[in-house]
Amino acid sequence: MNKTMKISLAVLLLGLMFFSTVSFAILNSVSALTIDSVTIADEILNMPEHKDIKIALLDFHGETTSERIAMGWHLDGRISAAWGTHTHVQTNDARILPEGTGYITDIGMCGDRNGVIGVKRETILNNFLHPEHTRAHDFAEDGEVILSGIVVDVDDAGQCTSIETLNIISKIR
Numbered sequence: 001m002n003k004t005m006k007i008s009l010a011v012l013l014l015g016l017m018f019f020s021t022v023s024f025a026i027l028n029s030v031s032a033l034t035i036d037s038v039t040i041a042d043e044i045l046n047m048p049e050h051k052d053i054k055i056a057l058l059d060f061h062g063e064t065t066s067e068r069i070a071m072g073w074h075l076d077g078r079i080s081a082a083w084g085t086h087t088h089v090q091t092n093d094a095r096i097l098p099e100g101t102g103y104i105t106d107i108g109m110c111g112d113r114n115g116v117i118g119v120k121r122e123t124i125l126n127n128f129l130h131p132e133h134t135r136a137h138d139f140a141e142d143g144e145v146i147l148s149g150i151v152v153d154v155d156d157a158g159q160c161t162s163i164e165t166l167n168i169i170s171k172i173r
């Protein structure tokens with residue numbers, strides 16, 4: 001386990017310690033580039049067995065930024081926070097939507113800070129410069145890494161009270 005993974009685990013455990021006294025749900029949705037992701041989120045949130053859940057968080061791995069933004073608006077006020085992933089680059093739009101949902105289009109990545117969205121930069125440059133060759137995806141084994149994410153505060157009613165971006169830069173090896 002490298003340092004980045006240890007930090008991720010620590011953040012996750014701290015979160016679980018906090019959440020262990022309240023009912024909460026973490027949803028993970030993958031883009032279908034259709035309305036399906038939105039309607040499935042609706043169905044899950046409307047299930048009778050979920051009526052006591054105070055805090056609901058959505059991690060939406062969406063192909064496009066537009067569908068992630070649409071999902072945020074659709075769930076505003078019905079979920080504590082919704083964030084997107086897939087772009088790898090953290091977006092600058094973290095905010096609390098009008099009905100109380102914390103939202104950001106992309107929380108960024110955990111990986112090689114000096115690469116190209118996590119992949120060794122020499123490899124990706126070579127792919128672009130020589131598209132006729134087999135495309136490779138090599139990963140750096142040392143150097144600077146970044147852990148990007150968000151810190152969300154939620155009140156007892158499940159409303160987001162603050163959302164801030166987080167970026168920790170470290171070195172491996």
Ligand SMILES: [Fe+2]
Nearest residue numbers: 061085086087
């Ligand atoms: Fe992805």
